[in-house]
Amino acid sequence: MASIDLDKMLAKIKSTQWALSDIDWDAPGAELITEEQWPKLKEFMADLMWIEHVGARAFAALAKKAPTDTLREIYSYFHAEEQRHANAEMALMRRWGMLEGDEIPEPNVNLRIIIEWLDRFADEMPVYVLGTVVPMLEIALDGALCTFLLETVKDPVCHQAFEKINDDESRHLGVGFTVMEMQGRSASYIKMVQMMARVMDPRLILGIASYMPLLNKMRDNVIAMGLPEEKLYKAMQKFERIGGRTEEGRRNPWFQLIKQHGRWVTNRSNKVYHVPVDALVKITGMVPRKALPAVPSWVKELTYEPTATR
Template structure:
């Protein structure tokens, strides 16, 4: 997937929107608030979704530091802010639906929390090859699948209006994501593989993998708990392999590794993968919150208010 990054940057700049462009008080909120069953499910779901966007935002912030040229750096700077905008818009929907308790932020689940911690501590030190390969996976599976579910389930017009805008942004994000994935596959395979082997013994990256693996399984469990078909998630994971599997993308060993892992996630019968990862999910669930470090200050930038 080759694209002209400069044109893309101009298109991104020309497609900006703000929370104030949406009438958050327009009629239709009762379609969620007066459906108790949906309401309860949606509250936890929206919190997860919002946090996933926030994770994506932090990932892009790290990628902006690694960008090989000014145009890509600028694009990632915009994507960082746009992911934040999505999180803000989702928080505004929660506010509309009365799901925010006072001024406080919704709590993330423990696995998201661990990923946030890891990102904050190490993402800036990770090379573009790692970040540029894993961020599309997160965007396509979590972001993509979760949004799709939301739009299938909720018929509040304001929610649809917001997600029309969010999805248009995400389409551009994926365009750039897969362009970079392809770009990362350039260069001799042996060198890329050696580089990856070197990275894989970096304890910081290993910690990241330990934070990342249970996140996918946790999200799967959450979706099942919400009465969702996990297939939606699996379709999205398969899409990563399909769209990213260009000649260049396939040469990128990180793509190979991540899409292989995606296949393991989809294959519920693969006990060699799921038994330990599910154990990790349970284990992380037992971490007492007081042991976690203080939330990084960038988290407090989230807001549902269109004006400040």
């Protein structure tokens, strides 16, 4: 993927905004969700919604650290757009009767840990750590999950919403890969040393320790819902393919690290990686919800209502 002009991209982002009220959430088609689909879809949508929301918070951190005004503004928009996706997905859940009252779907423990980590440490992370992890999450989870969803759900409103969401996501990925290439333009050795210094940061180690089981947990969840494992892996390999397309991209040490990690995740026979990480998933699954700190207030900004007076 060739690098994009970020100023033009910002103008494009501003001119292609949409709102929840652009979609008729009461239009016919909700009945196309089968009884068999419903419980699995509920879990699936909750996970998807939380991934979008977590992605939103990561973009908020990126906006704080972005090296240029244009990129800062782009990330501010992406932060809001990911929130819009989460809101739209909640609106779909409500349409399908998956929300009770005003309740926000409960995030799983791994997500709760990631939320906590993002809240405490994301703003302290260098821009290129999240700048590389976020495209991976978007391409792998978002990409694979959205494709799967559209293949299995016939409701036209769902297709209408995801057409808009996917348009946004393609811009997010375009910027994501451009930024990764920007990072790869300077000397690799220096970047590698700087990166190693960052990797030693205990806050980042905590982040990695939260991110790895989250990926495995999500993999287990989506497979349980019927998504072929290969589709997820294929999406993850897309990250390697696009990110490594240019020399600058390949020279970005964070790309190399995330790419390598992606290879471990997609190789089920890699016991050295999967045995301890799966164990972590099990351990975190045993953490009682009450032991987790209260969710930060940014989580409470989620809403399925297209309009708000308060």
